[in-house]
Amino acid sequence: MNYIEILQAIIFPGVLFTIGMGFLFDWLDRKTAARMQGRIGPKITGPSGTLQPLADFLKLLFKEEIIPSHADKTIFLFAPALYFLAPLLSMLFIPIISLNPLAGFDFDLLAILFLLAFAAFVVAVLSYSSASSFTTIATGRLVLQYVSYEIPMVLAIITAALYSKSLSVEGIVASQNKLWNIFIIPFAFAVYIVALMAELEKPPFDIPSAKTEIVAGWLTEFSGRALGFLKLTKEVGYVFGSALAVSLFLGGGLGPALTGLPSWILYFVYFMVKLMAVGFLIFVLKTSLARIKIGQATELFWKILTPISLAQIALVLFLVQGGILVAS
Amino acid sequence: MSDPTRPVRKEETAGLMKYSAENLVPFGPIHPALKEPEYFKLILEGERIVEVIPRIGYVHRGLEKAAEMRPWVQNMYMFERTCGICSFVHSLTYGQAVEGLTIYETPRRAKFIRTIIAEMERIHSHLLWVGLMGHWAGFETLFMWVWRDREIVLDLVEAISGNRVHKSMNAFCGVRRDMPEGMEDRIVERMKFLVERANYYKEIVDTEETMLERTEGIGKISADMAEKLCAVGPMARYVGLRNDIRLTDPYAAYDEVPFDIVTRKEGDVHALLKLRLDELIVAANIVSYAVQHLPEGPIRVKIPPVIPAGENSSHSEAPRGEIFYYVKSSGGRTPDRVKSRQPTMANLPTALALLKGQTIADVPVVLTAIDPCFGCMDRMSFMDLESNRQWTWSGEQLRQYGIRHYFPERAKG
Numbered sequence: 001m002n003y004i005e006i007l008q009a010i011i012f013p014g015v016l017f018t019i020g021m022g023f024l025f026d027w028l029d030r031k032t033a034a035r036m037q038g039r040i041g042p043k044i045t046g047p048s049g050t051l052q053p054l055a056d057f058l059k060l061l062f063k064e065e066i067i068p069s070h071a072d073k074t075i076f077l078f079a080p081a082l083y084f085l086a087p088l089l090s091m092l093f094i095p096i097i098s099l100n101p102l103a104g105f106d107f108d109l110l111a112i113l114f115l116l117a118f119a120a121f122v123v124a125v126l127s128y129s130s131a132s133s134f135t136t137i138a139t140g141r142l143v144l145q146y147v148s149y150e151i152p153m154v155l156a157i158i159t160a161a162l163y164s165k166s167l168s169v170e171g172i173v174a175s176q177n178k179l180w181n182i183f184i185i186p187f188a189f190a191v192y193i194v195a196l197m198a199e200l201e202k203p204p205f206d207i208p209s210a211k212t213e214i215v216a217g218w219l220t221e222f223s224g225r226a227l228g229f230l231k232l233t234k235e236v237g238y239v240f241g242s243a244l245a246v247s248l249f250l251g252g253g254l255g256p257a258l259t260g261l262p263s264w265i266l267y268f269v270y271f272m273v274k275l276m277a278v279g280f281l282i283f284v285l286k287t288s289l290a291r292i293k294i295g296q297a298t299e300l301f302w303k304i305l306t307p308i309s310l311a312q313i314a315l316v317l318f319l320v321q322g323g324i325l326v327a328s
Numbered sequence: 329m330s331d332p333t334r335p336v337r338k339e340e341t342a343g344l345m346k347y348s349a350e351n352l353v354p355f356g357p358i359h360p361a362l363k364e365p366e367y368f369k370l371i372l373e374g375e376r377i378v379e380v381i382p383r384i385g386y387v388h389r390g391l392e393k394a395a396e397m398r399p400w401v402q403n404m405y406m407f408e409r410t411c412g413i414c415s416f417v418h419s420l421t422y423g424q425a426v427e428g429l430t431i432y433e434t435p436r437r438a439k440f441i442r443t444i445i446a447e448m449e450r451i452h453s454h455l456l457w458v459g460l461m462g463h464w465a466g467f468e469t470l471f472m473w474v475w476r477d478r479e480i481v482l483d484l485v486e487a488i489s490g491n492r493v494h495k496s497m498n499a500f501c502g503v504r505r506d507m508p509e510g511m512e513d514r515i516v517e518r519m520k521f522l523v524e525r526a527n528y529y530k531e532i533v534d535t536e537e538t539m540l541e542r543t544e545g546i547g548k549i550s551a552d553m554a555e556k557l558c559a560v561g562p563m564a565r566y567v568g569l570r571n572d573i574r575l576t577d578p579y580a581a582y583d584e585v586p587f588d589i590v591t592r593k594e595g596d597v598h599a600l601l602k603l604r605l606d607e608l609i610v611a612a613n614i615v616s617y618a619v620q621h622l623p624e625g626p627i628r629v630k631i632p633p634v635i636p637a638g639e640n641s642s643h644s645e646a647p648r649g650e651i652f653y654y655v656k657s658s659g660g661r662t663p664d665r666v667k668s669r670q671p672t673m674a675n676l677p678t679a680l681a682l683l684k685g686q687t688i689a690d691v692p693v694v695l696t697a698i699d700p701c702f703g704c705m706d707r708m709s710f711m712d713l714e715s716n717r718q719w720t721w722s723g724e725q726l727r728q729y730g731i732r733h734y735f736p737e738r739a740k741g
Contacts, residue, residue, distance in 0.1 A: 037472035133353045137375070137688065203466055204538045212361040212464045212692040290538040291466025293689040294375070 005102075013096035013268075015088055022235035025279055026053035029238075032283040053235070060228030068221050072129040079126035080226045084233045086119035087240040093169050094243045095252055096271055097264045100170065107167045112244065113154060116199070119237070120146045127208075127218030138217035141294050142208040145198055148301035149205075153195035155309035159188040160248040163316050169244075173252035180251040187312045189249040191305050193281065196241040198297065200234065202286040207294050242278040243271075250274045353688065357386050361464055361692035364702040368683075368695070375687040380680050388706040393723075395666040400426060400635050401500065403663065407653075408494050410668070411704040413456060416449045417646040418653075419498040422666070424579060425642035425653045427501055429635050437625045438502040439581040444618045445489065445497055446580065446644075447611040451522065452481045453647035454604040454611075457699045458529060461601060464692040465542040470532065477525045480518050487511065502628025507619075515619045519612040526605045526612075533601045543598035547682045547694040550595070559678045560671050561649020563698050566603050567595040573645040580644075584621075587614050597697050634661055646671055648699045672698065672705040 008014055027042060027050050034041025042049030067076060090112050092103040101108070124146070127139040161167055163184055164175035172181075182189045198205040201217075209217030222230055246252060253271035257263075292300075351372050357365035365386040371379040391410060395403045404426075408419040420442055427434060455478040462470030482492045489495040489505060497503050533539055549559075551567040564571035572589040574582045590606040592599040637659035643652045649671030656665040675698040682694050711718045721729070731738060 033468070037469050038476050039472060137353065140375075203468075206466060207689070210466060210689065212466065213689055215360060287469050289467070290462070290470070290536065290542055292538050292541050293687065295687075296541050 009092070009102055014092065014102055017096075018088060018091045018236055018239060019232065021239045021275075022232055023053040023057070024050070025238050025242075026235045028276070028279060029283050029286075032280065033287045036284070036287045057228050057232055060231070061225055063224040063227075065224030065226060068130055068132065070131040071221065072131070075125060075129035076221075077226070079122050079129065080222070080229050080233075083119060083122045083126060084229050084236075086115045086122065087233060087237040090115045091236070091240050091243065094240070094247055095170055095173055095267075096243070097253075097268045099174055099252075099267075104168055104170045108169055109157065109161055109167045109172070112169070113157065116153075117150070120150070120199075123218060130218075130221035132221055134214040134216075134220045135218050137214050138208045138220070142218060144294055145201075145205065145207055145297060148298045149195040149198035152191045152301055152305040152309045153199065155306065155313065156188040156192040156195065157244075157248060159185050159309065159313050159316060162313065163320070169247050173247050173254065176251035177254060180249065182249040185249070185312055185316060187308050189245070191309045191312075192245055192249070193278075193285075194305060195301070196245065197282060197286065198301070200238055200241060200282075202282060204286075204289040204292045205297055206291055207297060210291055238279070238282075239275070242275050242282070245278050246271060246274040250278070355691060355695075361696065362700075362702075363460075364700075366700070366702040368691075370683075370688065370691065372688060375689070377683055377686055377688065377691070380683045382676065382680060384676075384702065385706050385708060387703045388708050389703070390708075392666055392668065392707075395663055397662065399633060399661050400663065401633065403666065404498060404500070405494075405496060407666075407668065408496065408498070410670070411701050412493055413453050413701065414449055414646045414648060414651075414704075415493060416445050416495050416497060417644055417651055418668070419496075420446060420580070421642050421644045421651050421653045422655070422668070423498050423500055424644070425640050425655045426635055426657075428640040428642065429638050429655070429657055430501070430631055432501045432629045432631050434501045435626045435629065436581070436623045437506075438627045440584075440618050440622050441503045441507060441627065442498070443581040443585060444507075444615055445485065445495060445503075447614045447618070448481050448485050448488075449495075450611045450647045451608050451615075452478055452485070453699070454608045455481070457647075458601060458604060460696065461543075461597075461693070462539075464696055465539060467536075467539055470529075470539075474529065477522065480522060484515060484518060487514075499628055500631050502626075504628070506627050507622060512619050512622075516616045519616045523609050523612050526608045530602055530605045533598065533605075540598065542693060543596065543601060545596050545598075546686065546690050547597045547600075547697050548595055549678065549682055553681065554595075554678060557677045557681060558674055559649075560674045561645065561647075562600060562603055562607070563649065563675045563678050565589065565591045566599045568593050571650075573643055573650055577643070579642070581618065585614050585617055587617075597693055600697055634659065635663075648672060648701065649674060670701065670704040672701045673707070676700070676705070 010016060030052070031041040031049070042052035045051040045055045067073060093101050093108040093112055095101040095104070105111075120142075124139055124143050127135045127142060160172055160181050163181060164172040166172050166175060201207070201209050209219060211217075214220070219227065219230060251274075253267035253269075253274075255266070255270035258266055353370045353372055355368040355370050356362050357367045367383040367386065369379075369381040369383070370377050371381070391406065394406065398406060404419045404422055407422045408415045410418045455474050459471045459474035459478065462468070462474065485495060486492045488507060488511065489497045497505060533543070549567060551569060554564055554567045555569060559567075559569075560571060568591050570576075570589065570591055573579070574587075575589050587610055590603055590610060592603050635657045637657050639654070639656040641652065641654040643650050645651075651671060652667075652669040654665070654667040655663050658664050679695055679698045679700070682697070683691065686694055709718065710721060
């Protein structure tokens with residue numbers, strides 16, 4: 001490994017870039033919601049308030065950290081760090097500036113699925129470790145929501161992998177050279193977006209952190225640094241979820257070639273435009289919906305979205321086997 | 329579910345002890361869903377509520393006692409401060425109760441102005457509730473939009489009375505300020521706009537899938553049960569009871585303004601949302617009519633500061649339901665006794681009955697469906713559930729109790 005690769009992993013398009021994107025997504029989220037609700041949104045810190053999420057994060061770093069006396073201290077202190085690692089690591093498998101991701105290998109999609117499950121597991125453990133009635137309820141909801149959205153989400157991801165005949169993100173992106181997957185498997189994309197909103201706990205699925213019911217959900221007992229990093233992780237997870245959607249369904253950074261520009265810049269720009277588009281789709285959806293109840297969410301995922309994704313898989317397999325569609 | 333109209337007996341309260349602390353989720357006194365401190369012990373089985381134990385009194389302010397030490401006129405402005413939302417109707421009802429003891433008659437123009445302000449207050453209170461319902465159901469956008477429209481009516485109130493919240497418009501037998509010149513067109517036009525918006529919000533709550541899932545079939549109660557539990561205001565009208573003081577016992581200028589109250593049959597939170605939006609439209613029409621038919625004449629009759637001996641009561645329809653005031657005078661400069669009953673107090677049993685059997689996700693939506701105003705409601709009485717004994721304390725005894733409670737070491741010495 002040479003210096004360039006190390007720098008890439010740390011700064012661009014590695015860890016620091018991902019965190020920066022997390023802050024940017026936070027700002028965009030707040031600004032879009034504010035505009036849709038007839039407000040102004042962040043405005044003072046930095047140009048048009050772009051630095052507000054960073055300022056909030058820094059402020060939390062300097063706050064006192066309170067550990068509840070009932071809490072399991074080891075888990076309470078270390079789980080946030082583990083949780084922070086999950087989306088950061090996953091982001092390394094996503095090709096951002098060229099078809100080669102920083103840490104891709106032949107079956108990295110499986111690693112991503114593992115990290116998704118790992119993050120949910122860490123949140124459940126970390127929520128349970130803080131031992132208050134609100135976090136206990138939140139844990140129950142969290143786990144129930146996880147088992148609800150996990151199945152359709154994995155099925156949607158698998159649909160893309162099946163059609164592209166590859167289990168690596170790189171291979172799936174490369175296979176979309178001619179036609180994006182979204183045009184072949186639109187339902188899988190839709191299911192993925194809905195499941196992603198549930199994973200990110202965005203309305204209407206902000207059930208485990210419903211503030212008018214259970215204070216801040218599983219975040220209730222956290223303060224200071226831990227709270228700052230947990231919130232940042234949510235935003236980075238947002239970036240990663242959208243980036244995965246772009247890679248699996250929207251052809252990653254592929255697009256019409258332009259002469260005179262280095263290919264990595266072009267790839268990066270296309271990627272970012274699509275990333276913002278997916279992010280914006282979620283911002284708009286989340287702002288225009290009310291929170292549903294946990295039972296209703298489970299019903300939605302198990303009774304409606306799982307059959308849809310199964311039907312999508314069956315359809316794709318049937319069409320490919322029958323020779324009507326040519327698998328790329 | 330047990331019959332909630334029956335008084336709680338001793339064995340039952342003891343029975344509650346069998347629930348361990350794990351099933352108990354505290355709701356309040358400080359909770360994001362409550363704008364005021366009030367404590368509800370929710371006893372859960374899983375996500376479902378099996379029992380609710382209220383503990384009220386966190387914002388007890390001693391208003392009724394304070395009224396006995398203040399002149400009649402001053403009380404009017406103190407009672408206006410009972411509530412930050414339906415403030416005008418408090419001074420109106422207290423004023424009416426006191427006016428009944430005197431021989432003076434309120435001028436017609438003043439009655440119309442009172443009606444206008446009271447209805448504007450209803451509009452702003454209902455908009456506030458609809459917005460908050462969006463907030464409680466996790467629909468922030470509805471909250472922001474509705475509260476932006478609420479500014480319209482607040483601006484009008486400010487233009488008329490000079491204040492946004494505590495209007496200080498009332499006086500005995502009249503109002504303190506006349507309607508400003510040339511306001512009619514502006515008010516009528518703004519009211520038309522508000523009706524438009526209300527119709528739009530009705531469409532939203534009817535068509536927005538997630539909002540429907542949160543409100544339809546939630547907080548259901550039968551008309552019989554609502555009547556038994558003495559529900560007032562919108563909580564009675566949403567099950568179909570025609571309970572509205574404006575209609576059944578008209579005060580101010582309601583007997584001269586043509587209007588009809590709205591009732592619904594469904595009896596769930598969704599019906600409440602639509603009911604309040606419909607009432608808003610009715611209120612806007614009343615305001616438009618009253619502004620256009622405002623009679624000429626004086627706005628106030630001056631009355632002496634001493635009120636003749638006697639007792640009287642008055643009630644009126646606040647945005648949340650019936651407000652009741654009782655005054656007793658012995659011919660002095662201060663009242664002997666003032667008793668006020670707020671609609672939240674009357675609706676609280678209904679809210680508790682609604683809560684049982686719901687899931688914890690419904691608590692903010694159902695508990696706040698009655699539009700609670702705990703600050704208005706809190707009163708105080710002593711009772712011992714063990715021996716079923718009730719008693720009263722003098723101010724001095726209460727002070728001693730406070731010392732014993734907060735400074736045990738000083739009480740010993």
